[in-house]
Amino acid sequence: MAMVSAENRGLRLAVRYAVLTLVAIIFIFPLLFMVMSSLKPQAQLLADTSSLRAFLPVGDISLQNYTDAFRRAPVVTFMINSVLVTGITVLLSLAVCSLAAFSFAFLEWKGRGVILSVILATLIIPFETIAIPLLLMVSQLPWIGWNGLEFGWLNTYRVQIIPWVADGLTIFLFVQYFRDLPRELIEAARVEGATWFQVYWRVVMPLAGPVIATAAILKFLVMYNQYLWPLIVVQQESVRPVMVGLGYFFQLNTAWGEVMAYLTVITLPVLAFYLVLQRAFIASIASTGVKG
Amino acid sequence: MASKLTTSNRAGWGFALPGFGLIAVFIVLPFFFAFYFSLTNQRLISPNPTEYVGLDNYRSLLGLAVITLEPERDDAGQILRDADGAIEYPRVRTITRSDDFPQYRGMREWFRWHSGDTARVVIASDVVFMKALVNTFLFVLVVAPVQAGLALCLALLINQRLRGINIYRTIYFMPVVVSIVVVSLLWRFIYDGNDGLLNNLLSALSFGAFEGRDWLGDPSTALGSIMAMSIWQAVGFHMVIWLSGLQTISPTLYEAADIEGANRWQTFRYVTWPGLRNTAVLILIVITMQCFALFAQIDVMTNGGPLDSTQTLVFQAVERGYGRQDISGGSAISVILFLIVLSISLVQRWLTRGR
Numbered sequence: 001m002a003m004v005s006a007e008n009r010g011l012r013l014a015v016r017y018a019v020l021t022l023v024a025i026i027f028i029f030p031l032l033f034m035v036m037s038s039l040k041p042q043a044q045l046l047a048d049t050s051s052l053r054a055f056l057p058v059g060d061i062s063l064q065n066y067t068d069a070f071r072r073a074p075v076v077t078f079m080i081n082s083v084l085v086t087g088i089t090v091l092l093s094l095a096v097c098s099l100a101a102f103s104f105a106f107l108e109w110k111g112r113g114v115i116l117s118v119i120l121a122t123l124i125i126p127f128e129t130i131a132i133p134l135l136l137m138v139s140q141l142p143w144i145g146w147n148g149l150e151f152g153w154l155n156t157y158r159v160q161i162i163p164w165v166a167d168g169l170t171i172f173l174f175v176q177y178f179r180d181l182p183r184e185l186i187e188a189a190r191v192e193g194a195t196w197f198q199v200y201w202r203v204v205m206p207l208a209g210p211v212i213a214t215a216a217i218l219k220f221l222v223m224y225n226q227y228l229w230p231l232i233v234v235q236q237e238s239v240r241p242v243m244v245g246l247g248y249f250f251q252l253n254t255a256w257g258e259v260m261a262y263l264t265v266i267t268l269p270v271l272a273f274y275l276v277l278q279r280a281f282i283a284s285i286a287s288t289g290v291k292g
Numbered sequence: 293m294a295s296k297l298t299t300s301n302r303a304g305w306g307f308a309l310p311g312f313g314l315i316a317v318f319i320v321l322p323f324f325f326a327f328y329f330s331l332t333n334q335r336l337i338s339p340n341p342t343e344y345v346g347l348d349n350y351r352s353l354l355g356l357a358v359i360t361l362e363p364e365r366d367d368a369g370q371i372l373r374d375a376d377g378a379i380e381y382p383r384v385r386t387i388t389r390s391d392d393f394p395q396y397r398g399m400r401e402w403f404r405w406h407s408g409d410t411a412r413v414v415i416a417s418d419v420v421f422m423k424a425l426v427n428t429f430l431f432v433l434v435v436a437p438v439q440a441g442l443a444l445c446l447a448l449l450i451n452q453r454l455r456g457i458n459i460y461r462t463i464y465f466m467p468v469v470v471s472i473v474v475v476s477l478l479w480r481f482i483y484d485g486n487d488g489l490l491n492n493l494l495s496a497l498s499f500g501a502f503e504g505r506d507w508l509g510d511p512s513t514a515l516g517s518i519m520a521m522s523i524w525q526a527v528g529f530h531m532v533i534w535l536s537g538l539q540t541i542s543p544t545l546y547e548a549a550d551i552e553g554a555n556r557w558q559t560f561r562y563v564t565w566p567g568l569r570n571t572a573v574l575i576l577i578v579i580t581m582q583c584f585a586l587f588a589q590i591d592v593m594t595n596g597g598p599l600d601s602t603q604t605l606v607f608q609a610v611e612r613g614y615g616r617q618d619i620s621g622g623s624a625i626s627v628i629l630f631l632i633v634l635s636i637s638l639v640q641r642w643l644t645r646g647r
Binding site for chain 2: 013016017019020021023024026027028030031033034037046049050051054096097099100101102103104107108109110111112115118119122124125126127128129130131132133134135136137139162163165166167168171196197200221224225227228231232243246249254256259260263266267270271274275278281282285286287288
């Protein structure tokens with residue numbers, strides 16, 4: 001091996017950091033640009049794009065764009081809708097999918113193998129290929145509400161929630177995790193007279209923290225960023241989520257400051273969440289890859 | 293093994309039923325409905341009963357023919373030329389509207405080429421669909437390998453033992469958690485022809501030599517711009533998957549390579565890459581599926597334009613099924629899309645089988 005002098009090593013290290021930083025700039029500057037632009041009046045905003053000032057909070061800084069954006073669109077309603085739909089779907093999904101996975105991983109029953117294969121086979125169906133027939137289906141599905149039996153799910157929360165509760169990937173992640181748990185634990189609990197539900201709720205779920213986090217984060221990202229589905233099933237402002245609410249800002253002479261303010265408002269919560277839990281976020285994406 | 297302790301048909305079915313029931317109703321059922329609707333004239337709302345129409349929807353999407361046009365000649369047999377000297381041909385619609393050629397009825401010109409004096413014209417029942425098909429394939433063929441490759445480079449870059457490396461990993465992954473819708477709107481501003489950041493940046497870097505262009509308004513750059521942005525947004529996702537693949541490779545293999553005196557390339561070629569084969573297959577399948585689903589970027593940035601240069605299959609399916617309430621037409625496109633995705637993943641599996 002060639003001898004590497006201290007200077008040489010220092011230089012190498014500097015080059016490595018330079019490359020890493022250059023790449024980091026490519027990823028972070030557009031986002032920085034979004035946040036900074038949201039703070040500037042239109043004229044300054046456009047003038048700033050020709051210099052590095054585009055990425056700095058300089059000049060006439062204010063929250064005026066935010067005030068204007070909130071005036072243009074019912075932003076608070078959209079946020080509440082998105083949080084509601086996302087939160088409820090994540091919770092229901094964790095319950096339904098973990099319960100199903102518990103059954104596939106620990107119980108012996110007729111038809112188990114077939115049902116599990118069907119569920120895993122749905123992984124190769126992109127949602128985009130079923131969106132149109134599903135649109136027709138949900139426009140006619142029955143529902144028992146306050147006014148008794150009614151037909152049609154369009155323009156509701158349920159149409160944004162229920163189709164997304166169960167999915168093959170979440171069930172698969174839970175099954176994978178459960179299969180690695182020691183079976184003796186379950187059998188011991190059964191010997192002591194616990195019901196299956198007690199085994200699920202008292203023994204297995206308390207051990208499932210990591211996979212719950214993974215499944216919750218993946219579902220959260222999918223649901224909060226939902227676009228195509230609410231676009232076609234929700235026309236009413238009162239149940240519209242944030243991503244579809246962007247439509248309010250498309251126009252001929254776009255007020256870019258307001259657009260950037262809206263984008264910042266709907267993105268910052270996710271980014272903050274990510275920065276706090278970044279290890280868990282990255283681990284959850286990585287775990288979708290381990291099946292190999 | 294089945295034992296008394298774990299055998300329970302009642303609890304087994306009961307626990308699996310909510311999850312399986314929802315998947316059956318909201319994924320499996322619409323999946324089969326897509327095939328069924330594509331053989332009918334189903335509309336979202338219609339006073340008329342739905343009828344079975346066979347393969348008509350597919351025919352009106354996939355109909356394709358080549359016709360040959362002879363140059364127009366004057367009475368003396370001389371080829372007619374217009375003011376610019378270009379050969380004049382009869383109009384395509386003299387054929388597609390003629391009663392002599394009922395099989396070409398309603399078709400329109402997609403593109404043409406010349407061989408000698410004759411022109412060959414490819415006509416299609418649905419030119420927009422054909423463009424969508426080609427654009428979608430182009431998108432997949434460019435984005436899948438480039439994104440997978442760049443993601444691998446990033447993973448190798450981030451897989452070093454350096455102080456603060458986690459901060460870089462966090463930054464590279466950041467666009468992944470931002471909605472593609474937000475990213476698309478943000479980049480519409482960056483790509484803007486008048487005040488866009490990209491034009492100003494390129495002009496500054498080239499000391500004013502770069503003229504600036506309307507990236508999304510120009511048919512020759514629109515799709516490419518969307519490709520670049522899509523890669524920027526999603527590359528961190530696949531970087532993380534590569535990274536988890538890299539970390540499964542045993543350090544002893546690297547030590548052995550080091551002792552053998554392997555250089556960096558040899559180490560990558562003979563240690564790293566073989567260890568990543570499964571990851572590579574998975575990543576290619578995942579990216580391919582994601583690429584075929586291209587929709588939000590188009591809807592937010594270009595609406596399929598300019599001149600249909602960014603039409604895609606999903607965009608067309610939604611425009612028909614939702615925009616024009618033509619459920620059967622949208623379903624037919626969905627079925628075609630699914631069959632393409634399925635055959636590509638089967639081919640990818642087969643190419644990498646058992647190695």
